[in-house]
Amino acid sequence: MNVLALASRTPEKMKKIAEQYKVKYLFSSLEQMLNCPEIDLVCIEVPPFLHSRMVGQALQAGKHILCEKPMALNVEEARQIFQLSQGSGTMAVINHQMRFHPNCQKIKKLLGNSIVGNLRYVQLAYFTAVRCDPSLPWDWWSDEKAGGGQLLALGSHFVDLLRWWFGEIRSVQGHLATFTRERMDPSTHKMRAVTSDEYVSMDLEFCSGLTAVIVTSCVDPDEPALDMRITGSEGSLVLRGFEKLFLVKDGCSHDLSEPDSLRKEPVVGLNPWRTSLVRLAEHLVECIQSQRFVHTPYRDGSTFWDGVRIQEVLEAVKISHQTQRRVGISQRDDSPGSSVTDEVRLSLGVPDEQ
DSSP states (O other): OOOOEEEOSOHHHHHHHHHHHTOSEEESSHHHHHTOTTOOEEEEOSOGGGHHHHHHHHHHTTOEEEEOSSSOSSHHHHHHHHHHHTTOOSOEEEOOGGGGSHHHHHHHHHHHTTTTOSEEEEEEEEEOOTTTOTTSOOOGGGOGGGTOSHIIIIIHHHHHHHHHHHOOEEEEEEEEEOSOOEEEETTTTEEEEOOSOSEEEEEEEETTSOEEEEEEESOOSSOOEEEEEEEETTEEEEEETTTEEEEEETTEEEEOOOOOGGGGSTTGGGSHHHHHHHHHHHHHHHHHHHTHHHHSOOOSSEEHHHHHHHHHHHHHHHHHHHHTSOEEBOOSOSSTTOOBOHHHHHHTTOOOOO
């Protein structure tokens, strides 16, 4: 993959990056970039409130798209983006790169072989210190209306991963919390309210009957830490920090870890999120060059339809937190017209269907 161009509203920062990585073209707007005929794939790496407009522009320009997670601000926007992508003849994928981590792919294969027997429950905890410092300035991450917060940022990743492994989600009970109530706005030098979440817990019920609990926070003083357990009738798969995968069975722990060779590469190998993104990028290049996605349904990465389904779960988590009750997610059919149940529609202020 050749990074051919950058588009940014901050020219000084863009120029510095371009010089470091020898990027050929620099643009001050997405519109200018989309007019460049040499560009095949556009990466939409902006806050969620900008996704809908920018993805629409890229689709109209006939570009392949890698859209940053989450797909949109809400279910309505996600459906609109999905509809625009239909029949476009382009490849449109969400940046849920952990599907491409060696250990995550190994788990997918092991589950297909029923290595732990009948599935019982899943527990996933992920903590980082990225927003732990209360002196960090207020920015879009602090603003729920802009798409900030741990639910959309990391919750979306883990919902995608579990859907990929276990199928559709039938209902959810969620809780959100914010501990740093305000931060300094650098534009006004005044304290400004934080409206986004810093802690998320969600109890998921899958259509198969499987139960999963996800807990994630961005205000933990520890280094980024993942601990996940998939338990079945005959054993457990345990993933620690994405790097170590164990099978616990018959009283013994077996190391099944797949080495991540890209961790040895400079810059790329800083963390498993980066190495997985490189693998996703390589995969997209291969798909575009071979036109494989044109001839067969694309299933490997997280598609725009996956993005719609994930957005439904995230929105249901918010509603569950607001109403303090469990929220169902409709499974009436596999189309953009099928969404959250009437129960959720009522919570959103949408009238009952007649």
